[in-house]
Amino acid sequence: MILHISLTTVYCLDQEATRDFYVEHLGFEPATDVVMGDFRWVTIRHPGQPLLEVTLMLPGPPLSPEAAAFVRGQLESGQMGGLGLTVDDCRKTYDDLSSKGVTFVQEPAERPYGVEAVMRDNTGNWLSLIEPRAFTPSDFG
Template identity: 60%
Template sequence: MITNVSLVTIYCTDQDAAKAFYVDTLGFVEDTDITMGEGFRWLTVAHPDHPELEITLMKPGPPLGEELAEAVRRALADGRMGGLGLRTDDCRKTCDELIAKGVEFVQMPEERPYGVEAVFRDNSGNWLVMVEPREFTPADFA
């Protein structure tokens, strides 16, 4: 039986820079950083309160074929890659804290039927959506 999601992949252009962003800027912790055969680097980070969910910071390359890896690199360069949904207790305060650390927001905090939402990009171009959730019903979207 499946019990939970334990691993998601975020593609990045530079694994060291991505690790620094997720650890130093967002407050994640390094989990695994090993090199395996032919220079393949397995690098994961996790939120300190949720170590059961690792985020792999992966450079586009094997096991992807070269054509797909190049498409991922182009999407990152264009800022078109989806990333993660992040939860926060106070979207506006967290936004201010991240701006002070140099994070650039694509969308400043805005009220939505499901909570307060802001969008920023990581240093590889992935979109990260940050939400301060609240209870909602389908009628809130009418």
């Protein structure tokens, strides 16, 4: 029986710089940092979800060279999706992160599911900050 999600991946171009961005700006904690042959496994986790680790993965094996080049291109052009992050006050979090130099591509806006702002991490991944509220499918009509 599956109990929960324990690992997800965010691609990046520099594991240390991306780890530091998530730790210093977003409140994540470093988790794993080990070298296994040619592979470096770097993970972070949020203190509010200690059982879920995010692998900060360089585009490379097991991706084919063509797939790795595509992912690198998507990162470099700021077109990769990242994570959805639940916040208690989207506007306040937006102000706090903006003051730290975090780049936003969308200011906080009312959505049927809550208030959402969209930022980029240091690699260009899009991260949604969501202050959720209850909704029904008819709210999207």
